[in-house]
Amino acid sequence: MFEIPRIELGKCDGCGLCVSVCPSSALTLVNGMITFAKSGKCDWCTECEAVCSSGAISCPFEIVAESRAGLI
Amino acid sequence: MPIRLDFLQTIPYFSGLNTAELESVGRNIFEKAVARGGLVLVEGENSQIMYLVVNGVIRCFKTSVEGKEQILNIARPGESFNDVTVFDGRPNPASAQAMGAALLYGLRKADMEFIMRQYPPVSLNVSRVLATRIRQLMSLVEDLSFRHVIGRLAKILLEYATDSQAIKPRLTQRDMAAMAGTAREVIGRSLKALAEAGAIRLDHHRIVVINQEIMKEMMEATG
The missing domain is CATH 1.10.10.10 (Winged helix-like DNA-binding domain superfamily/Winged helix DNA-binding domain)
Structure with a gap:
């Protein structure tokens, strides 16, 4: 399964800033709430996280060493 | 849920205690479950409670007046946080928040003092643990100052x-x-x-x- 950013709908104020900055058009607003339109296209640029002032969206990184990355 | 003695046995503070002594320690501990994002402690407030992380991960951080956070420590299972408040009785030095669902064991100041009086080896363990913590914080100061x-x-x-x-x-x-x-x-x-x-x-x-x-x-x- 392709990784997508984490969304906490309870924090989303529907401002749509994340939709506006997403270069992959992976995000959309449905009934004023953020959701993924084309989740497979997210390239983890983290721009949505950067602009979200309510902390509703986050892009956490897994941090691994090269040798271990190959095992995942 | 009963307090897990096998877990307490792994905590440096209680190193060297036998089963009966650990059971006595366990009677002074309470359990606290926290949901993801739950705030366990707020910097500056009075709790006088030390927590042990049974499972989950806790982020300990300070917040500047501008709202910038500085993470002091990420406490994982088997580690403790807010320790100093049970020894000096002063306010929480940092805030603590669960990074995911977490289970904690809490120990109040009066109960920790009872344990230390009852089992003197615990006092020696406390000095070792706090010495380790001072070294970690000195390393953090170096990182923030010089790099x-x-x-x-x-x-x-x-x-x-x-x-x-x-x-x-x-x-x-x-x-x-x-x-x-x-x-x-x-x-x-x-x-x-x-x-x-x-x-x-x-x-x-x-x-x-x-x-x-x-x-x-x-x-x-x-x-």
Whole structure:
């Protein structure tokens, strides 16, 4: 399964800033709430996280060493 | 749920206690479950409670007047936080928040003092644990004072990548900024610099440390 950013709908104020900055058009607003339109296209640029002032969206990184990355 | 003696046995504070003594310690401990994002402690408030992490991960942080966070410690299972308040009775030195669902054991000041009086070896353990903690904090002071952001970030990433512990919470750029004592925007630039130097590869949601030697050079060069 392709990784997508984490969304906490309870924090989303529907401002749509994340939709506006997403270069992959992976995000959309449905009934004023953020959701993924084309989740497979997210390239983890983290721009949505950067602009979200309510902390509703986050892009956490897994941090691994090269040798271990190959095992995942 | 009964307090797990096998867990207490692994806590440095209670090292060397026998089963009966651990049972006595367990009678002074209470359990606390926290949901993801739940605030366990608020900096400056009075709790006089030390917590042991049974499972989950707790982020301990201070907040500046501008609202910038500095992570002091990420407490994993088997580790403790807010320890000093049960020894000096003063307010919480930092806030603590669950990074995921967590189960904690709490120990109040009066109960810790009872345990220390009842079992003198615990006092010796306390001095060892606090000495270790002072060394860790001195290392953090050094990091914040003398290293530039790229070097600090390289150190954080290298430690995370080579940490053999099973539970390694993912980090957002905001987390990394708080750990490195800088702003999120600076982290983005620093990650790019590390990638351009050939130290890391940004692989979608994964930061892969591809050259540990370069990472170490970056740590030293910016020190």
